[in-house]
Amino acid sequence: MKFLITLFACAVFFMANGQSATGFYNVKESGAKGDGTTLDTKAINKTIEDAAARGGGTVYFPSGNYLSGSVHLKSNICLYLDQGAVLIATADSSEFDKPEISVNDTYQDYGHSHWHNSFIWGEKLHDVSIIGTGMIWGKGLVRSGGKGNGKPNKAIALLLCHNVIIKDITINHGGWFAILATGVDNLSIDNLKVDTNRDGFDIDCCKNVRISNCTVNSPFDDAICLKSSFGLGYAKATENVTITNCQVSGYDEGTLLDGTFRRNKKYNDSTDNGPTGRIKFGTESNGGFKNITISNCVFDHCRGLALETVDGALLEDVTINNITMRNIVNAPIFIRLGARMRGPDTIAIGQCRRIIISNVVAWNVDSKYGSIVSGLPGHDIEDLQLSNIRIYYKGGGPKDSVNRIVPEYEKDYPEPMRWKTMPSYGFFFRHVKNLKLHDVQIHFMQDDFRPPFILDNVNGAILYDIQAQKSADAPYLMLRNVQEIDIQKMTGVKDINLKQIDKKIF
Numbered sequence: 001m002k003f004l005i006t007l008f009a010c011a012v013f014f015m016a017n018g019q020s021a022t023g024f025y026n027v028k029e030s031g032a033k034g035d036g037t038t039l040d041t042k043a044i045n046k047t048i049e050d051a052a053a054r055g056g057g058t059v060y061f062p063s064g065n066y067l068s069g070s071v072h073l074k075s076n077i078c079l080y081l082d083q084g085a086v087l088i089a090t091a092d093s094s095e096f097d098k099p100e101i102s103v104n105d106t107y108q109d110y111g112h113s114h115w116h117n118s119f120i121w122g123e124k125l126h127d128v129s130i131i132g133t134g135m136i137w138g139k140g141l142v143r144s145g146g147k148g149n150g151k152p153n154k155a156i157a158l159l160l161c162h163n164v165i166i167k168d169i170t171i172n173h174g175g176w177f178a179i180l181a182t183g184v185d186n187l188s189i190d191n192l193k194v195d196t197n198r199d200g201f202d203i204d205c206c207k208n209v210r211i212s213n214c215t216v217n218s219p220f221d222d223a224i225c226l227k228s229s230f231g232l233g234y235a236k237a238t239e240n241v242t243i244t245n246c247q248v249s250g251y252d253e254g255t256l257l258d259g260t261f262r263r264n265k266k267y268n269d270s271t272d273n274g275p276t277g278r279i280k281f282g283t284e285s286n287g288g289f290k291n292i293t294i295s296n297c298v299f300d301h302c303r304g305l306a307l308e309t310v311d312g313a314l315l316e317d318v319t320i321n322n323i324t325m326r327n328i329v330n331a332p333i334f335i336r337l338g339a340r341m342r343g344p345d346t347i348a349i350g351q352c353r354r355i356i357i358s359n360v361v362a363w364n365v366d367s368k369y370g371s372i373v374s375g376l377p378g379h380d381i382e383d384l385q386l387s388n389i390r391i392y393y394k395g396g397g398p399k400d401s402v403n404r405i406v407p408e409y410e411k412d413y414p415e416p417m418r419w420k421t422m423p424s425y426g427f428f429f430r431h432v433k434n435l436k437l438h439d440v441q442i443h444f445m446q447d448d449f450r451p452p453f454i455l456d457n458v459n460g461a462i463l464y465d466i467q468a469q470k471s472a473d474a475p476y477l478m479l480r481n482v483q484e485i486d487i488q489k490m491t492g493v494k495d496i497n498l499k500q501i502d503k504k505i506f
Contacts, residue, residue, distance in 0.1 A: 034064025069095020073122030080136025142174030250275025282308030395444030
């Protein structure tokens with residue numbers, strides 16, 4: 001123990017004095033002022049280059065406010081932001097690199113196809129880390145920065161890298177993406193606090209990813225989002241991913257970090273549908289999602305969990321466990337196999353299969369959409385199991401929507417609000433094969449005149465130990481074109497096994 005303490009004390013001494021004998025390089029020794037007004041871009045990048053030229057090391061930011069443009073990461077480099085160190089993106093666009101020529105920007109938004117117009121970026125690197133208890137403040141970053149301007153729009157952007165660690169830092173106002181990682185393998189993101197105006201983490205075409213102990217607040221976009229775009233010029237799956245012990249939310253921007261957690265922003269339900277701030281797969285879904293686990297996560301004042309494949313990809317082998325949600329503004333669970341097909345015209349419609357979701361509690365959930373699980377005609381969502389689910393909806397749904405025929409929305413952007421008021425308040429299952437639903441309870445806080453459950457074009461279903469609140473004149477369960485359904489211990493429905501049902505109301 002004494003040896004470790006001595007080693008740490010020596011490291012701190014060398015960091016403070018800018019010496020490189022131990023591999024530490026203090027940016028102030030290269031001329032960085034850290035006064036919040038002087039541009040430190042050249043000094044920071046010189047420090048990184050000096051460290052890289054000597055085989056790598058730790059580039060150290062002591063307490064201070066470092067105003068900068070693009071920071072160029074190198075292999076074998078650790079950026080260490082100490083407590084009180086703030087790396088600030090300048091509003092001077094000339095200090096940033098221009099967006100590179102993209103290999104493909106046809107099938108995804110502009111931001112997913114460019115990395116160089118970012119605050120901190122690296123391409124084709126290995127063994128890189130950004131750590132410390134300091135802050136990255138994307139003050140001068142824009143929230144879009146498309147083809148018309150190419151302005152800097154990402155706090156951290158990584159392309160085709162491996163062995164990357166981002167740990168303990170805070171990101172404030174991260175631009176279009178606080179972190180965009182594309183084609184990055186062996187990526188660890190741990191113990192970050194992110195309070196931003198667009199996406200928190202976009203994990204795109206990455207393999208072997210661990211996201212843990214993070215708090216991400218994003219009122220206007222997704223908090224943690226897995227994607228598999230065509231930004232690399234080819235389809236590559238996002239696979240072998242764990243997301244655990246994280247909290248996502250949609251409070252007003254800045255109020256996570258200042259501790260006020262305000263919810264004053266007024267949203268237009270016809271366009272915004274409230275804050276976003278969720279965990280999602282998609283909507284970029286060319287390469288697919290495989291071997292994913294999500295556990296022990298909290299959703300607060302945001303949208304619900306969304307699993308989407310709409311561009312011809314596989315979404316398979318997913319387990320989601322121990323999720324709590326409060327004040328959810330649309331579907332708490334949304335699983336969608338669609339056919340937007342934004343990609344090469346040779347790609348077939350994708351598949352969505354082998355998904356287990358268990359131990360979910362959701363309270364004060366908007367009732368307009370309920371939970372939606374929908375494939376397409378001839379393209380079922382397969383082998384889906386939902387268990388130990390408790391959802392408390394606000395209620396108040398209209399009776400006149402019960403008989404609504406819901407369009408397929410085959411080509412639409414996959415978002416629950418586009419489905420409008422659903423005919424069920426609890427769960428709507430359509431085009432599903434091999435569904436297991438057990439130990440599920442759903443409630444409402446005010447009368448809702450729609451049924452708790454609708455199953456439409458479902459082949460093979462087991463419903464066991466289901467309890468659902470309903471209004472006096474509403475049915476418990478509506479079946480349309482259902483084959484091989486076994487119902488046991490379901491409130492309001494006698495135990496029954498049916499082979500073929502064209503239409504039945506319980």
